Amino acid sequence: MSEIRIGLFGLGHRGMHWLRLLQRIPGYRITAIGDMFPALHERGVANLTDPRGVATYARYEDMLADPNVDAVALTVRCKEQGAMAAQALEAGKHVNAEVPAAHTMEDCWRIVVAQERSGLVYQLGEQSRYAGFFQAWKDLVQQGRLGRIVYFEGEYVSYKGILRYHQDWDTGQFVYPYDLDKHPNAKPTWIHEMDPIHYLVHELSPVLMVLDDRVTQVTAMGTRRQSYAHPELKRADIQVALMKTEKDTILRMMQGGTQMLAPARDHHHYQVLGTEGSIESGRSYGDRHYLWIADNQMHGPARVDWKYERTDAPAEAVDSGHRGTDYYVHIAFRDAVLDGEPLEFDVYKAMDTAAPSILAADSIDSGSEPIDVPDFRPNGSRQAGQMPAAATA
Amino acid sequence: MDEIRVGIYGVGHRGIHWLRILDRMAGYRITAIGDMFPQLHERALGELSDSRGVAVHSNYEEMLADRNVDAIALCVRCEEQGAMAAMALEAGKHVNSEVPASHRMEDCWRIVAAQERTGLVYLLGEQVRHSGFITAWRDLVRSGRLGHVGYVEGEYMSRKDTRRYWRDFETAEFVDLKDLHRVPWAQKTWTHDMPPIHYLCHDLSAMLSILDDRVIRVTAMSTQPDGYAHDEIVRPDIQVALLHTEKDTIMRMACGWTIGRSRETRGHRYQMIASHGTLETGPTLDELPMMYLADSQMHEVSRVEWRIERDDAPEEAAALADIPSTVAGQRSTGYSEPSMDYFVHAEFRDAILHGKQPEFDVYQAMDTAAPAILAADSIAQGSKPIDVPDFHPSESRPAGQMPEGY
Numbered sequence: 109m110s111e112i113r114i115g116l117f118g119l120g121h122r123g124m125h126w127l128r129l130l131q132r133i134p135g136y137r138i139t140a141i142g143d144m145f146p147a148l149h150e151r152g153v154a155n156l157t158d159p160r161g162v163a164t165y166a167r168y169e170d171m172l173a174d175p176n177v178d179a180v181a182l183t184v185r186c187k188e189q190g191a192m193a194a195q196a197l198e199a200g201k202h203v204n205a206e207v208p209a210a211h212t213m214e215d216c217w218r219i220v221v222a223q224e225r226s227g228l229v230y231q232l233g234e235q236s237r238y239a240g241f242f243q244a245w246k247d248l249v250q251q252g253r254l255g256r257i258v259y260f261e262g263e264y265v266s267y268k269g270i271l272r273y274h275q276d277w278d279t280g281q282f283v284y285p286y287d288l289d290k291h292p293n294a295k296p297t298w299i300h301e302m303d304p305i306h307y308l309v310h311e312l313s314p315v316l317m318v319l320d321d322r323v324t325q326v327t328a329m330g331t332r333r334q335s336y337a338h339p340e341l342k343r344a345d346i347q348v349a350l351m352k353t354e355k356d357t358i359l360r361m362m363q364g365g366t367q368m369l370a371p372a373r374d375h376h377h378y379q380v381l382g383t384e385g386s387i388e389s390g391r392s393y394g395d396r397h398y399l400w401i402a403d404n405q406m407h408g409p410a411r412v413d414w415k416y417e418r419t420d421a422p423a424e425a426v427d428s429g430h431r432g433t434d435y436y437v438h439i440a441f442r443d444a445v446l447d448g449e450p451l452e453f454d455v456y457k458a459m460d461t462a463a464p465s466i467l468a469a470d471s472i473d474s475g476s477e478p479i480d481v482p483d484f485r486p487n488g489s490r491q492a493g494q495m496p497a498a499a500t501a
Numbered sequence: 502m503d504e505i506r507v508g509i510y511g512v513g514h515r516g517i518h519w520l521r522i523l524d525r526m527a528g529y530r531i532t533a534i535g536d537m538f539p540q541l542h543e544r545a546l547g548e549l550s551d552s553r554g555v556a557v558h559s560n561y562e563e564m565l566a567d568r569n570v571d572a573i574a575l576c577v578r579c580e581e582q583g584a585m586a587a588m589a590l591e592a593g594k595h596v597n598s599e600v601p602a603s604h605r606m607e608d609c610w611r612i613v614a615a616q617e618r619t620g621l622v623y624l625l626g627e628q629v630r631h632s633g634f635i636t637a638w639r640d641l642v643r644s645g646r647l648g649h650v651g652y653v654e655g656e657y658m659s660r661k662d663t664r665r666y667w668r669d670f671e672t673a674e675f676v677d678l679k680d681l682h683r684v685p686w687a688q689k690t691w692t693h694d695m696p697p698i699h700y701l702c703h704d705l706s707a708m709l710s711i712l713d714d715r716v717i718r719v720t721a722m723s724t725q726p727d728g729y730a731h732d733e734i735v736r737p738d739i740q741v742a743l744l745h746t747e748k749d750t751i752m753r754m755a756c757g758w759t760i761g762r763s764r765e766t767r768g769h770r771y772q773m774i775a776s777h778g779t780l781e782t783g784p785t786l787d788e789l790p791m792m793y794l795a796d797s798q799m800h801e802v803s804r805v806e807w808r809i810e811r812d813d814a815p816e817e818a819a820a821l822a823d824i825p826s827t828v829a830g831q832r833s834t835g836y837s838e839p840s841m842d843y844f845v846h847a848e849f850r851d852a853i854l855h856g857k858q859p860e861f862d863v864y865q866a867m868d869t870a871a872p873a874i875l876a877a878d879s880i881a882q883g884s885k886p887i888d889v890p891d892f893h894p895s896e897s898r899p900a901g902q903m904p905e906g907y
Contacts, residue, residue, distance in 0.1 A: 255729070350743050356725050367776050
């Protein structure tokens with residue numbers, strides 16, 4: 109195979125971005141596009157440099173049956189997105205999936221098992237792990253310069269307005285709550301219904317990469333499931349999880365999207381504390397990071413000009429999206445499919461980002477009961493390619 | 502009564518600091534000092550402006566029996582400090598107690614029941630709630646400028662020295678880790694044995710005072726019992742709690758004193774994220790606190806010159822500014838400043854001498870202790886969530902009685 113014939117399903121904002129990006133990266137040929145909202149097909153087609161021979165699908169199953177599709181770029185945002193990834197693997201397609209990986213534990217297992225059975229490439233298209241500063245943090249942590257890491261916090265707390273919580277099923281367009289009376293076929297979107305804590309993927313992916321670790325236990329709390337900032341939204345303003353990792357680090361992970369924050373406040377904030385040093389990202393965009401290493405003759409924290417952008421980025425990465433990090437997602441997937449390169453971010457690590465988030469929401473439902481997070485790797489009680497006993501019960 | 506005859510029990514570093522303050526403040530007369538280590542008595546007496554007639558008690562019970570003592574300034578740090586506060590109330594003494602209020606739930610209840618039965622003044626001498634920036638934040642939050650506060654962060658995380666984990670019971674001096682081989686008979690202190698999360702008093706006191714709220718549920722996690730930072734210190738490096746309040750705020754509180762943080766990084770850090778704004782201390786000591794109000798025509802976060810010091814401190818507080826900040830060459834005040842401590846002792850004084858109801862009452866004091874104790878219990882039970890009781894009298898617990906089960 110010299111190129112990947114790819115079908116892109118989900119033509120929303122992220123889907124359109126992927127569509128444009130995949131046409132710029134050698135090794136990809138778009139052979140199909142699709143969305144459950146046919147009204148969005150036209151803009152998908154309009155963004156193709158050469159739409160000839162590109163199939164268009166409203167039904168996902170039809171795309172999966174297309175023999176001209178080797179791999180699915182799954183850019184949907186819905187409760188079923190994990191099941192849809194598994195479906196594609198089960199249909200013999202490689203999968204590059206937008207985040208989060210899944211919203212149910214059963215779907216996590218289904219993806220793992222389908223990948224193991226098929227040997228196909230499954231990648232979760234999480235890009236933060238490729239950010240320049242995380243590469244630097246990883247080096248420092250894994251070299252032991254900060255001593256033993258005892259605490260790591262990450263958060264995605266932002267204010268993005270109230271547009272994406274309802275969608276008109278006739279046009280596929282998002283609708284403001286105050287315009288709902290003009291759109292009789294508007295329905296709440298998955299963003300509206302989804303617990304915020306499900307969206308920890310950009311936190312857990314890089315943090316676990318830096319630590320080379322996985323979460324073993326989670327407990328969580330959240331405000332009521334009706335926003336105080338926008339009471340018309342039936343969504344918690346903020347949800348917070350504590351997690352314990354296999355290597356005995358405590359993680360504090362947090363998600364919120366409805367509180368009114370300063371525009372320049374970085375949505376993401378990270379802090380790692382070791383016994384011999386610490387690093388913290390700046391609070392606002394453009395703020396430098398704080399670094400302090402105990403055994404390095406430092407009297408106070410250094411302000412380091414680490415950024416999302418990487419200093420070693422090739423020219424084609426620079427404007428690929430998310431400050432140049434999207435490029436690396438698609439290169440890793442391409443090289444895995446075409447050249448058999450092993451994925452650094454494999455299916456097990458992908459589920460290590462999804463399961464703690466799903467179980468954090470379950471913990472909130474149960475009044476903050478702690479929940480053990482399974483290890484998705486094959487072991488004595490689960491052979492590769494088999495669903496675990498609990499998931500099939 | 503026109504002055505409070507106070508007995509200071511516990512004349513370690515904080516005790517000496519309190520002694521210096523009480524010796525200068527109007528309305529107080531120190532009539533007794535004491536410590537379980539008699540070796541410390543002389544130093545304390547030497548700090549007094551006039552030590553004539555001041556009784557000295559090694560035995561706490563003897564101080565409680567001293568008729569020349571109206572009130573106890575309790576400056577000990579031990580597992581029994583809550584019980585000791587209750588004992589003083591039960592002996593008919595008013596109590597101003599150093600933090601934390603207690604290390605056991607039973608002692609929390611005992612303090613509450615004793616205060617209710619006696620009507621005496623119990624004050625937890627927590628000072629951060631009186632600081633300038635906390636006072637300003639309280640005004641902003643309570644006036645509704647930030648809307649509903651969804652998330653609060655508080656922490657006491659630092660890289661403290663290794664001096665206070667062992668003590669030579671012969672000299673009463675602390676023994677630093679590096680000197681332990683020279684004093685092999687030194688014994689572990691309560692700081693060594695105490696779960697770090699027990700020390701959330703400053704953070705909970707300040708944040709709950711802003712929110713006018715109390716914690717109803719807690720869950721927590723810890724690193725392993727043996728610290729990673731020092732093989733000899735058998736104490737977790739960090740413990741972290743999630744707490745849910747009655748008004749639906751989620752709090753993340755953390756405590757760790759063997760963390761790799763620079764001295765220039767703030768030990769106590771706070772953050773509030775609300776529906777219509779944010780407040781946050783600067784990460785480092787030289788950075789100003791940050792504020793954003795969504796409905797105030799602010800395009801970005803503002804840096805505000807709020808400080809620990811208050812701009813409305815009376816002259817009486819300013820007069821305490823020359824109090825030395827060290828005892829035997831070691832810093833005695835920690836995060837505290839005399840001007841901030843002033844408000845603690847003024848509140849206690851005014852409650853006793855003028856019958857003024859303390860703003861920080863016994864129930865609010867226990868609201869800072871119980872979540873911390875239960876956070877440690879949660880850790881011991883594998884992070885099980887634990888409900889935090891309301892210490893106010895209720896149908897099931899009339900004032901003055903212990904609740905069922907105690």
